[in-house]
Amino acid sequence: MFDATTYTQRRQQLKQQLGGGLVLLLGNEEAGMNYKDNWYPFYQDSTFRYYFGLDLADLTGVIDIDRDEVILFGPEQSIDDVVWTGPLPSLASLAEQVGVHNVMPNGKIADYLAGANNLHYLPPYRPEHQLKLQAWTGKTVLEPSLPLIETIVAQRSIKSEAEIQEIEKAVTFTSRMHRSVMQFAREGMKEHEVASEAIRYAEATGNLLSFPVICTTQGQILHNHYRGNTLKANDMLLLDAGIQTAAGYAGDMTRTFPVGPTFTERQRELYQVVLDTHEAAMAALKPGMLYKDVHLLACRKLTDGLKQVGLMHGDTDEAVQAGAHTMFFQCGLGHMMGMDVHDMENLGEQYVGYTPELRKSTEFGLKSLRLGRALEPGFVLTVEPGIYIIPELIDMRRNDKVAQQFINFEMLDTYRDFGGIRIEDDLVITESGSRILGEPLPKTITEVEAIRQQAL
Amino acid sequence: MFDATTYTQRRQQLKQQLGGGLVLLLGNEEAGMNYKDNWYPFYQDSTFRYYFGLDLADLTGVIDIDRDEVILFGPEQSIDDVVWTGPLPSLASLAEQVGVHNVMPNGKIADYLAGANNLHYLPPYRPEHQLKLQAWTGKTVLEPSLPLIETIVAQRSIKSEAEIQEIEKAVTFTSRMHRSVMQFAREGMKEHEVASEAIRYAEATGNLLSFPVICTTQGQILHNHYRGNTLKANDMLLLDAGIQTAAGYAGDMTRTFPVGPTFTERQRELYQVVLDTHEAAMAALKPGMLYKDVHLLACRKLTDGLKQVGLMHGDTDEAVQAGAHTMFFQCGLGHMMGMDVHDMENLGEQYVGYTPELRKSTEFGLKSLRLGRALEPGFVLTVEPGIYIIPELIDMRRNDKVAQQFINFEMLDTYRDFGGIRIEDDLVITESGSRILGEPLPKTITEVEAIRQQAL
Numbered sequence: 001m002f003d004a005t006t007y008t009q010r011r012q013q014l015k016q017q018l019g020g021g022l023v024l025l026l027g028n029e030e031a032g033m034n035y036k037d038n039w040y041p042f043y044q045d046s047t048f049r050y051y052f053g054l055d056l057a058d059l060t061g062v063i064d065i066d067r068d069e070v071i072l073f074g075p076e077q078s079i080d081d082v083v084w085t086g087p088l089p090s091l092a093s094l095a096e097q098v099g100v101h102n103v104m105p106n107g108k109i110a111d112y113l114a115g116a117n118n119l120h121y122l123p124p125y126r127p128e129h130q131l132k133l134q135a136w137t138g139k140t141v142l143e144p145s146l147p148l149i150e151t152i153v154a155q156r157s158i159k160s161e162a163e164i165q166e167i168e169k170a171v172t173f174t175s176r177m178h179r180s181v182m183q184f185a186r187e188g189m190k191e192h193e194v195a196s197e198a199i200r201y202a203e204a205t206g207n208l209l210s211f212p213v214i215c216t217t218q219g220q221i222l223h224n225h226y227r228g229n230t231l232k233a234n235d236m237l238l239l240d241a242g243i244q245t246a247a248g249y250a251g252d253m254t255r256t257f258p259v260g261p262t263f264t265e266r267q268r269e270l271y272q273v274v275l276d277t278h279e280a281a282m283a284a285l286k287p288g289m290l291y292k293d294v295h296l297l298a299c300r301k302l303t304d305g306l307k308q309v310g311l312m313h314g315d316t317d318e319a320v321q322a323g324a325h326t327m328f329f330q331c332g333l334g335h336m337m338g339m340d341v342h343d344m345e346n347l348g349e350q351y352v353g354y355t356p357e358l359r360k361s362t363e364f365g366l367k368s369l370r371l372g373r374a375l376e377p378g379f380v381l382t383v384e385p386g387i388y389i390i391p392e393l394i395d396m397r398r399n400d401k402v403a404q405q406f407i408n409f410e411m412l413d414t415y416r417d418f419g420g421i422r423i424e425d426d427l428v429i430t431e432s433g434s435r436i437l438g439e440p441l442p443k444t445i446t447e448v449e450a451i452r453q454q455a456l
Numbered sequence: 457m458f459d460a461t462t463y464t465q466r467r468q469q470l471k472q473q474l475g476g477g478l479v480l481l482l483g484n485e486e487a488g489m490n491y492k493d494n495w496y497p498f499y500q501d502s503t504f505r506y507y508f509g510l511d512l513a514d515l516t517g518v519i520d521i522d523r524d525e526v527i528l529f530g531p532e533q534s535i536d537d538v539v540w541t542g543p544l545p546s547l548a549s550l551a552e553q554v555g556v557h558n559v560m561p562n563g564k565i566a567d568y569l570a571g572a573n574n575l576h577y578l579p580p581y582r583p584e585h586q587l588k589l590q591a592w593t594g595k596t597v598l599e600p601s602l603p604l605i606e607t608i609v610a611q612r613s614i615k616s617e618a619e620i621q622e623i624e625k626a627v628t629f630t631s632r633m634h635r636s637v638m639q640f641a642r643e644g645m646k647e648h649e650v651a652s653e654a655i656r657y658a659e660a661t662g663n664l665l666s667f668p669v670i671c672t673t674q675g676q677i678l679h680n681h682y683r684g685n686t687l688k689a690n691d692m693l694l695l696d697a698g699i700q701t702a703a704g705y706a707g708d709m710t711r712t713f714p715v716g717p718t719f720t721e722r723q724r725e726l727y728q729v730v731l732d733t734h735e736a737a738m739a740a741l742k743p744g745m746l747y748k749d750v751h752l753l754a755c756r757k758l759t760d761g762l763k764q765v766g767l768m769h770g771d772t773d774e775a776v777q778a779g780a781h782t783m784f785f786q787c788g789l790g791h792m793m794g795m796d797v798h799d800m801e802n803l804g805e806q807y808v809g810y811t812p813e814l815r816k817s818t819e820f821g822l823k824s825l826r827l828g829r830a831l832e833p834g835f836v837l838t839v840e841p842g843i844y845i846i847p848e849l850i851d852m853r854r855n856d857k858v859a860q861q862f863i864n865f866e867m868l869d870t871y872r873d874f875g876g877i878r879i880e881d882d883l884v885i886t887e888s889g890s891r892i893l894g895e896p897l898p899k900t901i902t903e904v905e906a907i908r909q910q911a912l
């Protein structure tokens with residue numbers, strides 16, 4: 001947590017930018033797994049935490065710009081609570097920690113809001129938010145505030161020095177977690193055994209995971225949460241995992257490494273294509289550059305590499321324009337990162353990653369690019385190109401004229417069970433370019449094979 | 457998962473017992489942590505899983521007794537899904553696995569229900585259930601079905617042989633997880649470092665946790681999810697943790713062990729009181745016995761032990777009747793266990809643990825006893841007595857006449873920082889008594905000290 005002044009200044013900036021009305025920021029509640037009181041680990045709403053700092057359930061923050069009043073709503077502690085949870089600081093003393101001097105019990109929220117004639121709230125992403133907002137506003141159809149979304153996105157997109165330090169901490173934890181798994185994985189293990197090392201590391205260091213660990217020999221399945229496969233000698237393992245520090249900032253990295261001591265020839269070739277793409281994309285990052293253009297540059301670099309391998313042919317620019325590369329790279333190059341691993345995703349990708357002038361594309365490939373707009377110093381983002389061989393996609397496009405023009409299907413058919421490769425780092429945009437965050441983690445073929453050979 | 461016949465028979469029994477109407481059973485959805493698509497690990501609703509077996513999100517089961525029809529509602533897979541999640545079995549083939557031959561898309565649920573004139577559903581415990589039920593029934597105030605609750609509780613309370621085998625598996629995993637932590641913990645570690653070994657074990661063995669690990673040197677705080685304390689030489693560590701197997705059955709055990717190689721004299725004395733109570737309570741379990749009476753027997757045993765130590769005095773029966781023992785034992789002796797660690801808790805403790813004739817008490821102590829009713833063969837439950845020294849409670853009762861009659865406050869004041877002890881095992885009620893489930897785990901002072909001495 002930062003000091004009270006930080007939160008006060010953040011709220012002050014929000015007030016000034018928004019200019020009027022009443023801002024209602026919902027903290028999260030405990031979430032029941034299979035019954036109400038069997039709780040998942042608590043994750044606070046990141047916007048609430050950005051302005052009100054507290055990492056506890058059942059709080060609501062109000063910034064009443066018109067009355068120039070900030071209030072923290074929360075539960076009152078009962079004597080029974082002391083028996084079950086031990087003595088806790090009072091709501092008032094919690095509020096003081098984040099520079100708020102007015103507190104009220106949760107039961108008073110609806111009454112308080114009844115007086116507001118210009119209520120701003122964010123889009124609900126948990127059903128509990130929906131229910132609360134319905135109950136407090138008396139409306140069935142909610143109307144999240146676009147001005148509030150835009151103001152918050154503008155403010156949170158530029159990370160302060162203190163925030164960048166926290167993110168750097170999260171990325172270093174993330175990097176060490178990856179290193180630990182790279183040393184731990186062995187042929188014959190199940191994916192969940194390997195994943196357990198990442199999960200152990202997060203808990204052992206007093207952190208949370210910033211998202212569920214992706215730990216798979218089937219890297220071509222992009223959202224793969226299944227962990228039942230056994231690691232075989234010639235497999236690659238793709239680990240996409242990140243730490244969320246106690247202060248609430250996320251890291252997010254991906255590495256792909258051989259289960260054996262070395263990559264196979266085919267793996268090595270395509271790994272190098274992804275790595276070259278990764279380096280080229282990172283080198284292109286600088287203020288003013290559209291991230292969409294960095295993505296397209298990466299697509300061209302990837303296409304060039306695939307042409308060299310023989311899996312693609314034809315003119316690179318035409319291939320990318322026609323979307324031919326999406327046979328191998330179906331998703332976006334990266335996303336904003338901060339207190340959320342996909343920063344502010346619940347506020348809407350159009351607002352976070354694009355502008356009114358630059359709308360998000362609906363084309364396959366580009367529609368999965370979460371960030372498109374011009375970069376600014378203080379942005380923190382990921383760069384994560386990949387090659388994914390999806391048999392279903394090969395079959396789907398086999399008779400497609402455009403695909404035939406650029407894809408070597410005969411060769412590709414021999415890659416059907418190749419799997420997937422992704423390499424991902426986290427960077428901050430600086431005045432002159434960008435800087436990779438966190439402790440370096442093996443990435444070149446030589447480095448990756450060295451750490452595996454040492455481990456085995 | 458069991459075979460299709462099992463689920464068909466379970467639904468058949470429900471139909472016969474309930475006699476008529478339309479039963480709507482909601483599976484769970486994925487739950488977002490800090491934005492919608494950043495999911496917590498998936499936990500299925502246990503009742504849905506009991507009757508429909510499937511451990512996937514976004515499914516709804518309908519048992520239409522009047523039309524003699526069973527339908528599984530679910531999502532249809534799109535081409536995009538294949539790219540992101542890989543090919544999945546169709547809804548129809550999933551349904552076949554659990555003996556259901558009719559499937560419909562989720563979008564048709566409201567229409568289907570519109571024809572029902574006797575709709576039965578369970579109390580919502582996740583906000584998503586509330587929103588769905590409101591949308592599908594058109595009602596703001598929901599009316600869960602008491603006959604459905606009672607029928608399901610009656611059916612699920614008696615575990616089948618196959619279920620007991622699954623629970624035994626969960627308890628054995630749980631026991632091994634505890635053993636591993638008992639060997640792992642060291643002076644100077646943070647509680648979260650110790651907890652990481654339990655969490656690692658669950659994931660490494662391909663299981664989930666049945667509830668968030670309690671791993672604390674402050675065992676007197678009953679719902680302690682804080683893990684920031686450092687283990688000191690004379691501390692005891694209380695570990696309350698359980699495994700949920702892939703088949704969806706829970707284990708739940710607690711052990712309290714010294715951070716050093718041996719208990720201190722004071723710890724040893726009170727540990728033995730808890731252990732004697734634990735043994736006496738387990739020995740009393742048999743069909744026909746009220747679990748409430750087992751709880752009261754345990755309270756008397758505990759009081760006898762505390763009298764011997766010198767912390768209590770006076771007549772044991774009178775002390776327990778007056779609730780004096782709740783200075784040390786504030787909660788219930790145990791609870792039902794099955795697919796939920798507190799089995800069926802979302803259906804209501806009154807219905808699961810009590811009867812219309814035996815209402816749950818509102819007295820301090822007894823009001824936290826989740827199970828009171830007469831035991832039957834096939835019940836699976838926990839026995840978990842404890843001693844918890846809560847300084848705030850001492851101060852609260854210091855001037856209480858009844859407390860003064862039974863409590864040695866002068867001595868108790870020297871125990872203010874003692875902490876807490878709990879010992880918990882899982883048992884099944886048999887025709888003649890009960891049987892402890894799972895692989896035995898050190899419990900006597902000699903056994904516990906031996907495993908610690910070996911480890912250190």
